Amino acid sequence: MPKLDESLLSDLPPFSQLERSQIRTILDQAVSRRYDxxxxxxxxxxxxxxxxxxxxxxxxxxRSTEGGEEIIVxxxxxxxxxxxxxxxxRDTYPATSIAAAESIALSWPMSLWTEFTxxxxxxxxxxxxxxxxxxEIQTTLTEMATQAVEKRVAxxxxxxxxxxxxxxxxGVEIGFPITxxxxxxxxxxxxxxVSRLLSAWEKDGVVASRRKRIVVTKPHELVLLSxxxx
Amino acid sequence: MPKLDESLLSDLPPFSQLERSQIRTILDQAVSRRYDxxxxxxxxxxxxxxxxxxxxxxxxxxRSTEGGEEIIVxxxxxxxxxxxxxxxxRDTYPATSIAAAESIALSWPMSLWTEFTxxxxxxxxxxxxxxxxxxEIQTTLTEMATQAVEKRVAxxxxxxxxxxxxxxxxGVEIGFPITxxxxxxxxxxxxxxVSRLLSAWEKDGVVASRRKRIVVTKPHELVLLSxxxx
DNA sequence: CGAACCTTTGACACAAATCAAGTCACGTGG
DNA sequence: CCACGTGACTTGATTTGTGTCAAAGGTTCG
Numbered sequence: 166m167p168k169l170d171e172s173l174l175s176d177l178p179p180f181s182q183l184e185r186s187q188i189r190t191i192l193d194q195a196v197s198r199r200y201d202x203x204x205x206x207x208x209x210x211x212x213x214x215x216x217x218x219x220x221x222x223x224x225x226x227x228r229s230t231e232g233g234e235e236i237i238v239x240x241x242x243x244x245x246x247x248x249x250x251x252x253x254x255r256d257t258y259p260a261t262s263i264a265a266a267e268s269i270a271l272s273w274p275m276s277l278w279t280e281f282t283x284x285x286x287x288x289x290x291x292x293x294x295x296x297x298x299x300x301e302i303q304t305t306l307t308e309m310a311t312q313a314v315e316k317r318v319a320x321x322x323x324x325x326x327x328x329x330x331x332x333x334x335x336g337v338e339i340g341f342p343i344t345x346x347x348x349x350x351x352x353x354x355x356x357x358x359v360s361r362l363l364s365a366w367e368k369d370g371v372v373a374s375r376r377k378r379i380v381v382t383k384p385h386e387l388v389l390l391s392x393x394x395x
Numbered sequence: 396m397p398k399l400d401e402s403l404l405s406d407l408p409p410f411s412q413l414e415r416s417q418i419r420t421i422l423d424q425a426v427s428r429r430y431d432x433x434x435x436x437x438x439x440x441x442x443x444x445x446x447x448x449x450x451x452x453x454x455x456x457x458r459s460t461e462g463g464e465e466i467i468v469x470x471x472x473x474x475x476x477x478x479x480x481x482x483x484x485r486d487t488y489p490a491t492s493i494a495a496a497e498s499i500a501l502s503w504p505m506s507l508w509t510e511f512t513x514x515x516x517x518x519x520x521x522x523x524x525x526x527x528x529x530x531e532i533q534t535t536l537t538e539m540a541t542q543a544v545e546k547r548v549a550x551x552x553x554x555x556x557x558x559x560x561x562x563x564x565x566g567v568e569i570g571f572p573i574t575x576x577x578x579x580x581x582x583x584x585x586x587x588x589v590s591r592l593l594s595a596w597e598k599d600g601v602v603a604s605r606r607k608r609i610v611v612t613k614p615h616e617l618v619l620l621s622x623x624x625x
Numbered sequence: 626c627g628a629a630c631c632t633t634t635g636a637c638a639c640a641a642a643t644c645a646a647g648t649c650a651c652g653t654g655g
Numbered sequence: 656c657c658a659c660g661t662g663a664c665t666t667g668a669t670t671t672g673t674g675t676c677a678a679a680g681g682t683t684c685g
Contacts (some may be wrong), residue, residue, distance in 0.1 A: 630683085649663080
């Protein structure tokens with residue numbers, strides 16, 4: 166395996182306070198791997214033997230019910246740590262991570278976790294990340310409990326747009342492949358309902374979509390649909 | 396204020412590894428306060444200036460929408476730390492805490508947090524607590540997204556029973572006052588629907604309820620209603 | 626004794642799930 | 656390169672679980 170370049174980590178918050186030599190050490194301990202779209206990085210309930218950093222791509226964090234349904238808890242963007250079960254003193258992963266697009270991640274054995282927490286800024290950033298995720302999940306829960314389906318779907322699309330959107334001709338495109346089924350798994354509804362909503366929005370020119378791709382053409386309109394109170 | 400007794404803390408996980416003298420120091424820095432039912436201990440978004448330990452009673456952790464609706468995210472039982480925003484590097488509380496029953500809590504200024512994390516076992520227990528709560532919220536989210544109302548309500552009642560239930564004549568009683576409205580705020584439904592469900596269950600002898608009190612008379616039946624897969 | 630609040634129950638409406646077809650896009654292999 | 660198969664998407668018809676509206680009864684407490 167070729168040596169990984171130090172610039173991969175030097176600008177990321179968990180490592181930004183470290184010396185070049187420390188980053189070198191960290192990289193030399195890392196395993197880099199590519200994951201095809203749809204591949205699981207790790208699964209809920211399995212022994213948490215490694216922790217990860219997403220370099221490129223996007224992940225879905227999902228939980229499944231005994232009934233076989235699955236729901237998408239959140240998405241993870243490049244630069245984020247994930248699978249850091251040890252930060253919460255867990256020895257199994259609390260959810261499953263799936264590559265939503267082709268992705269590249271570094272990973273380290275969990276036995277190095279304690280050592281990593283001694284690097285200045287690393288622990289702090291890990292806990293900040295967890296704090297943000299907890300907040301995000303709470304927000305999703307609140308939406309789920311109080312908002313009608315159309316608003317939930319609008320919120321979900323906006324959230325993905327904000328986390329992964331890139332400007333393109335005539336709108337902001339969600340940065341990873343996403344199906345109607347995926348959106349229904351985020352919002353607790355059915356692919357049929359999501360399809361109807363997106364069709365209606367497309368008719369109104371708020372979004373444009375092709376297979377597995379969504380472009381938000383009028384973000385502001387979508388914000389209105391999401392029902393933010395004035 | 397009378398001196399607090401060391402036995403208050405010595406058996407609680409966050410402090411169980413400490414010397415008598417350390418517990419003494421911790422108690423001498425603590426403020427003890429009683430909260431009437433319905434009182435807020437702290438509110439979402441406010442500056443997180445203190446952290447807490449619930450000695451007695453029960454709390455509801457709630458989030459409110461701009462629309463004024465509120466949902467109950469989880470309950471906190473005696474012996475648990477709460478308001479530990481600093482553990483996630485936050486400087487505001489992420490949710491509001493309300494006394495569900497008359498409660499007593501100790502609190503310390505957040506400036507002591509760093510010092511507390513040096514006590515053996517304290518940080519570990521704090522993160523375990525957060526991990527459990529994250530798991531619980533994820534479970535609630537999953538239920539909310541996939542289960543019909545009846546199952547959600549059954550799950551919510553069972554969860555409260557498990558966390559706070561006490562054996563009484565002919566059943567297990569939820570350990571704090573709880574209204575239909577409260578349950579609907581936990582499950583994202585209406586007090587009417589909850590009332591209908593509880594009435595039906597009462598007719599079937601699964602629960603018995605008086606004003607603000609619920610006794611689960613046939614826990615096993617309720618588990619079946621909650622739809623655990625076989 | 627009255628006010629405040631919790632609870633129950635019925636009637637009705639409607640949003641969204643379910644049921645059901647069918648079209649369209651894409652990748653693969655012959 | 657075309658045919659085929661699979662997965663994604665759309666759209667209509669029908670059903671139903673829950674929310675909404677409405678009214679009244681019960682309990683607690685000052």
